[in-house]
Structure formats: structure tokens, C-alpha cells
């Protein structure tokens with residue numbers, strides 16, 4: 001790699017700060033490695049990489065190479081070899097104001113500041129038009145009309161509107177933005193759809209064809225869009241949702257979007273269904289469950305009854321709160337005008353706990369209350385370190401995003417911010433801390449089976465030759481995920497403490513900081529965290545989101561999750577994660593629907609399901625070639641099982657086995 | 664009250680979503696029993712994966728009530744609590760105050776029973792129970808006595824008593840060769856079903872999921888000599904359906 005960079009960097013060595021070049025280059029290299037089989041092929045491509053300064057993003061757009069498909073209703077082309085240099089962090093993981101884009105033409109946006117940018121976008125459209133004209137695309141006449149409209153008027157048909165969304169979305173990726181959400185498409189496209197149906201220029205069947213191509217188009221650069229792991233693209237479409245008069249919003253498009261992805265069986269883009277116990281049609285839940293049942297891992301359910309009040313309490317305006325979408329996975333955000341960066345980093349609840357165990361004199365006769373008190377001291381220090389890291393973040397100058405964000409017409413979003421500018425973090429290790437404390441209480445204080453020092457020594461030794469202790473620590477009945485008052489209170493106490501600490505934080509835009517219990521880094525963070533008193537060994541993966549490692553009843557886990565306190569700053573994505581055996585839903589369909597419907601009422605925050613059998617997974621791990629299309633839900637996204645690193649495969653298999661009571 | 668387990672989100676023990684309570688102790692001894700830890704009336708030590716434990720836990724009625732009510736909201740669509748075992752009817756005197764309280768709170772109640780208990784017990788529960796889930800095992804007097812240690816005449820009397828008062832009965836037939844699945848017993852079962860028409864009949868193969876439980880108790884599980892085929896089960900289903908009875912093959 002070094003050699004390659006050296007060779008490549010000859011071109012740019014004259015530049016002052018070369019680190020951003022190297023990093024951007026590396027990123028692009030790694031992505032292309034996914035696509036090209038041999039190193040030779042990859043290197044050949046690398047020669048064509050061109051990087052652009054963020055201030056000159058219009059140049060990048062001007063130089064974009066365009067390719068068009070023949071059998072697609074849409075054109076969508078990303079030149080994966082041209083990207084901006086990441087001098088700072090690029091704002092990402094957001095959903096832009098597609099609604100506004102549908103209702104305005106490119107010319108409407110023009111002002112003195114953005115002339116070059118608008119010109120480059122028009123030029124890009126012209127370039128695509130030229131390509132399409134010369135191609136054999138069977139829809140080319142229509143496509144040309146649709147493209148022309150982007151420049152000059154608002155979108156006049158559903159078809160044209162969808163092309164427009166794709167165009168702006170394509171440029172987001174082209175200009176280095178990652179994890180680009182699509183927003184509430186059933187809502188945004190409703191009026192165009194209804195108008196076309198009325199005018200008889202569209203039928204439900206045509207719409208399905210359009211949406212099929214729309215999905216496939218977004219899926220096209222899967223390898224390039226995937227972030228950390230293949231599948232992690234953040235292309236999320238939000239459907240349904242509560243209106244501010246408490247009625248439930250849905251329409252025919254809601255159904256068509258779900259039906260189409262169910263039939264297509266691709267892991268990305270993914271859908272999220274906003275649910276509510278108020279007036280939500282039963283057949284919509286049934287359709288969603290049928291979709292989940294196919295194993296593609298979506299839709300995810302997001303409970304408006306619980307989430308919206310939290311958003312309002314936090315400070316989002318009512319109408320914005322009701323219009324929430326989510327960032328790549330679960331974190332509620334406001335579309336249109338926010339710089340909310342909800343997935344900036346991960347906090348690790350266990351690190352300060354283990355640090356306390358390592359630093360404190362455990363010979364002293366502490367009470368359990370004192371241990372908890374000490375933990376919170378360490379936790380506070382840890383949070384302060386997190387604040388320092390956050391304060392160092394600079395955002396990359398971003399004229400394209402500024403163009404798409406209402407209110408950022410005159411000053412760049414990276415400098416001025418937008419209407420909302422909150423930061424958010426995910427978390428791992430809370431279950432380990434809760435279980436560690438419960439274990440200390442039980443085995444050190446109540447039963448006096450071990451001394452704290454004895455346990456800690458075993459822990460420090462990674463429980464070497466003390467598997468007896470691991471068995472004891474792991475096999476307690478009372479643990480995170482169990483519907484038990486003591487556990488729930490302890491969990492809420494810890495999150496409440498962090499909530500208070502977080503309330504003191506403000507970022508440079510005067511935005512606040514929120515956190516959630518969803519844990520996308522349950523493997524990567526665990527690799528850097530030593531053994532813990534829940535019986536977890538060094539590097540052993542953490543619990544995934546809100547789930548248990550025992551085969552608890554689903555209702556029990558939902559009751560547990562629903563009793564957790566998500567108020568204050570604690571609403572940054574809190575997903576309950578289930579593994580369900582494939583025939584379980586089939587054999588109990590009606591009762592399963594009742595379960596989902598009633599669980600919404602009980603009040604989970606969010607819920608996702610992985611429909612898997614351990615048998616299939618084990619076979620797929622051994623013979624990936626026989627299961628090329630097997631899809632699993634990984635953390636907040638779905639991916640092809642064959643694309644996952646081995647350790648992820650293993651965790652999913654273990655969880656499936658536990659769910660089936662085989663472990 | 665000695666119980667072995669409280670199973671929430673139980674979907675196969677009556678209507679809706681239920682919580683099933685497993686009471687410890689049974690007067691029969693079916694060799695295929697799926698809950699061998701529920702036969703003895705005493706606590707039992709076990710060893711599973713090298714970890715020792717005890718089957719059986721004493722709980723108060725208050726504690727039980729609290730656990731049952733935890734999932735109350737899930738009972739809305741017809742669900743509730745199911746008392747299973749062992750033979751729950753043997754514990755009925757101890758349990759009655761709880762049944763009374765649950766009845767007051769309109770919690771739907773099922774009982775899963777082999778029904779070979781004294782008539783007195785039946786009379787007590789009839790006031791509370793919404794649905795009876797009753798096993799049909801071996802209907803021949805001698806074989807019943809010999810193989811599972813049960814009194815079929817007592818069973819028939821109890822059936823009579825129950826059907827005089829309610830139709831809310833689900834029959835459950837474990838199919839196992841040669842004990843319950845043999846020509847003679849099946850004929851008797853059909854005759855019986857023609858006479859006593861339940862809400863539903865559930866038929867199922869016995870399985871070896873309980874094997875690890877037997878091992879943990881250092882007991883031997885019977886070897887199933889000959890598996891029952893899909894076609895054989897389907898045939899029984901068809902035969903029962905002829906009596907205009909709703910019949911379901913269960914896979915648990």
C-alpha cells in the first residue's frame with residue numbers, strides 16, 4: 001500500500017498537507033479492491049483517481065464521467081474515481097430536502113455565491129443527456145424530458161420526480177457524502193402519484209415497475225456506497241408515520257414500496273416503517289411482517305408514539321418532530337435543514353468500569369453503592385474525554401450540501417450550521433456493566449462466593465483457567481434484558497447519569513449531544529476492550545443493541561426495553577434486536593402480528609428482526625458459493641452473508657443457535 | 664407453590680399470547696413426557712453443561728400473580744395464563760385463591776391436564792377456567808393403567824363433567840408408536856371424538872427436544888422405535904376432520 005501511495009502521490013507531493021490525500025486515496029483504493037479481482041486491475045484503475053479540493057467541488061462535478069444503462073427507467077451514474085479530498089470530516093448520514101427539490105428547478109436556486117456550482121450541475125445534466133441520446137436506452141425520450149425538467153421547472157410527474165431525487169442523490173455520493181438517506185418517499189411523492197393516477201398516465205403496476213428500477217438504481221453502486229462493511233450504505237427510505245393530529249399517515253405508495261422490496265430481495269436500500277398504536281392499518285403491519293419473514297431484515301419498526309414526544313421535549317419543533325426520519329440506521333433526525341450528526345462516535349460504557357476495577361484498591365470494604373458511585377466518577381471523566389474529541393471535529397466546507405439545505409443559501413453549512421446542529425453518539429457495553437454490577441452484588445456481597453479482588457484478578461487474566469467463574473458469571477438469571485425492576489432501575493440510573501453529564505455539552509454551533517443504546521460497533525469496540533465481570537472474555541463481542549444473550553421470551557425483552565428511560569438526551573436510536581426462526585412466524589402468523597401490534601402499544605422504541613435458522617447459516621459459512629443471495633441484518637443494515645467478515649458471521653450464528661435453544 | 668418455569672410469550676398453550684406456568688408434580692408417568700422435570704413433587708438436582716442446578720422453585724401466589732400480570736397487555740387478543748405441569752389439577756387447592764383473583768381481573772385462564780384426578784378437583788376449577796386443554800393418551804383401561812399408570816374411568820367421568828358445563832375444550836393427542844399410535848387406540852380416539860366434540864384437536868409427534876432434560880436428571884429417555892411419518896399424521900388429521908372437528912398438526 002505504501003508503495004502505491006508513494007507512486008501515486010508523486011502527483012500531489014507538492015501540496016502542503018498530504019495526509020488527507022493519503023487517507024482519501026486509501027478509502028477509494030479499498031473500495032475499488034472490492035470490485036476488481038486482481039491487484040493489477042485495481043492498480044490500473046487507481047491511476048485514474050482524481051481528487052479535488054472541497055472549495056472546487058464544481059470542478060469535480062464538471063469532470064465527472066458519465067455512464068448510462070440501457071434497461072433502466074432512470075439514469076444514475078457515479079464516477080467512483082473522482083472524490084473530494086477529505087481535509088476535514090464530510091458531513092454525512094443525513095437526509096436532504098428532496099421535497100423542496102421536487103418543487104423547485106435548479107435555476108431557482110441560483111445566486112451569486114453558487115453560480116459555478118449550479119452551472120456545473122447543469123453541465124452534468126447536459127452531459128448525461130448527451131450520453132442518453134447516443135444510447136439504446138428504451139426509455140430515452142422520457143428520460144430526456146425528466147432531466148430537462150430538473151433545470152427548468154418543478155417535477156411534473158412521479159417518474160420525473162423520482163429521476164430528480166436520483167440525480168441529486170447521485171451528486172451527493174459523487175461529492176463524497178456517505179450514508180445518504182432518502183427520506184419519507186411515500187409522503188414526498190404522494191401528490192405526484194395521485195395526480196398521475198388521476199390523469200391516467202400511471203397505474204399501480206407501472207408504479208411498481210418504476211419503484212423496482214428505482215431500488216435497483218440505488219443498489220447499483222453497492223460496493224462503492226458501502227461504508228465499513230459491505231451493505232452499510234445508509235440508504236434508508238422512511239415509510240408511514242403519525243401525523244401531528246395523531247392520525248396515521250400512509251398511502252398506496254407505502255404498500256408498493258414494501259411489496260417491491262419484498263419481491264426484489266436485495267439488502268439495500270432498506271426501509272423503515274414508522275409505526276403507531278393509533279389507527280395504523282393492520283394489513284400494513286401484516287405486509288411488513290411478510291417482508292421481514294422473507295429474511296431481508298427490513299423494514300425496521302420505529303415507534304412514533306414513543307419517539308416523537310422525546311424529540312419535542314429535546315427541543316425540536318413540533319412539526320419537525322412529526323416529520324422525523326432516521327440517519328443510516330436508527331438515530332432519529334430531522335430531514336431538510338439539519339446538520340445533526342448522530343453517529344459521530346461510540347461511547348463504551350464498559351471502559352470506565354474496567355478502568356475503575358483496574359485502578360481502585362478492591363481490598364477495601366466497599367458497599368455496592370460505593371462501587372456504583374465510583375463507577376459514575378470514572379464515567380464522568382470518560383464523558384469529558386468524549387467531549388474533547390467532539391470539540392476537535394471540523395467539518396469540511398460543503399457548497400453542494402449547502403445548496404440542498406434550506407437556510408444555507410448564503411453561508412456554508414459547515415461554518416454557519418443549519419436549523420438543527422446536534423451531535424449524537426451510539427454506545428456499547430451497557431449490558432456488560434449492568435451484568436457486572438449485578439454479579440458483584442450477588443456473588444461478592446450477597447452470597448460471598450468470591451471476593452471482589454478474586455473476581456477482578458481472574459478478569460485481568462482473561463479468566464485463564466477459571467472457566468468455572470465464567471460459567472457462574474454468565475449463567476445468572478437476572479441480567480440485562482430481563483423484565484426485572486432491579487435491572488431496569490440500574491440501567492436507567494446509569495443512562496440517567498450520562499444524560500445529566502451530556503446536558504452540559506454544547507458544540508460549536510450550540511447544538512446538544514444525544515446518545516442511544518444501539519450499538520453498531522459491538523464487534524470493533526469489543527476488540528479493544530478487555531474481559532469483564534459479566535463473564536465476557538477479552539475482545540469477545542458485546543451484546544447487540546438491546547438484546548439478551550439468553551433465550552428470553554420476546555415479550556420479556558420488549559417489556560424490558562419499554563421500561564427503559566429514553567428521555568432527555570437518550571433517544572439517539574434504541575433498537576431491540578431479535579432473532580426469529582423462519583418457521584416461527586409462519587406457524588404463528590396471526591399471533592405474531594398481535595405481538596407486534598401490542599408491542600407498539602407496550603412502547604418499544606425501535607425493533608428489528610433477523611429471520612434466520614442456524615442450520616442455513618452454518619451451511620452458508622461452509623459453502624458460501626451455494627448461498628450467494630442469503631441476506632442477514634448486521635447492525636442497522638442488511639448485507640449478503642457471504643460478504644461479511646468471518647467474525648460477524650460467527651456472532652450471527654451464535655445468536656441464532658441461542659435463539660433456537662441449542663446453546 | 665412449587666414450579667419449574669414461567670414461560671412468557673407462549674403461543675401454543677391456548678388462544679392468543681399466553682404465559683404458561685409449569686407446576687411441579689404429576690401422578691402419571693408417560694415415558695415420552697416432554698417435561699420430565701415436572702413429574703416429581705420434590706425439588707430435584709440436575710447437572711447441565713457441568714453446572715449444577717435445581718429444578719423447582721417455591722413461589723408465593725403473590726409472586727406468581729405479579730409475573731402473570733407482567734404481560735397483561737399482550738393478553739388483549741384472547742390470551743392469558745395457562746397452568747401446565749406436571750398435572751396442575753393436583754395443585755388446585757393451593758392455587759385456588761390465585762384463580763379467584765385472576766378471574767376478578769378478567770384474565771383468561773387455561774389449564775393443561777391429563778385429567779386423571781379426583782372429581783373434586785374438577786369441580787373446583789370449573790368455576791374459573793375458560794378453556795381446558797386435555798390430553799387424549801391411551802383410552803384402553805388396562806393399557807392406560809399399565810403404560811402410564813392412569814385411571815381411564817376417572818378420566819371419562821371427568822370428561823363427562825366438563826362437557827356438561829362447557830364446550831371450551833381443546834384436545835391434545837401425542838402420537839407415539841406403539842403407545843398412543845396403534846390401530847386399536849386410534850379407533851377408540853375417533854369414537855371418543857365423535858361423542859365429545861371439542862373446539863379444536865391438536866395432534867403432534869413427540870420429539871426428542873427433552874433429551875437434554877432427561878440427561879440432566881440422569882434419566883433415560885425412551886428410544887422412539889419408529890418415527891411417525893408425515894403421511895400418517897395427515898391421515899389422522901383427515902380422519903378427525905371427518906367428524907367436523909377443527910384439527911391442527913402442531914410442530915412444537
Ligand code: SF4
Pocket residue numbers: 689690691692693695696697698699701702748749750777
Ligand atoms: S401426564 Fe404429562 S406431565 Fe405427567 S407424565 Fe404424562 S406427559 Fe408428563
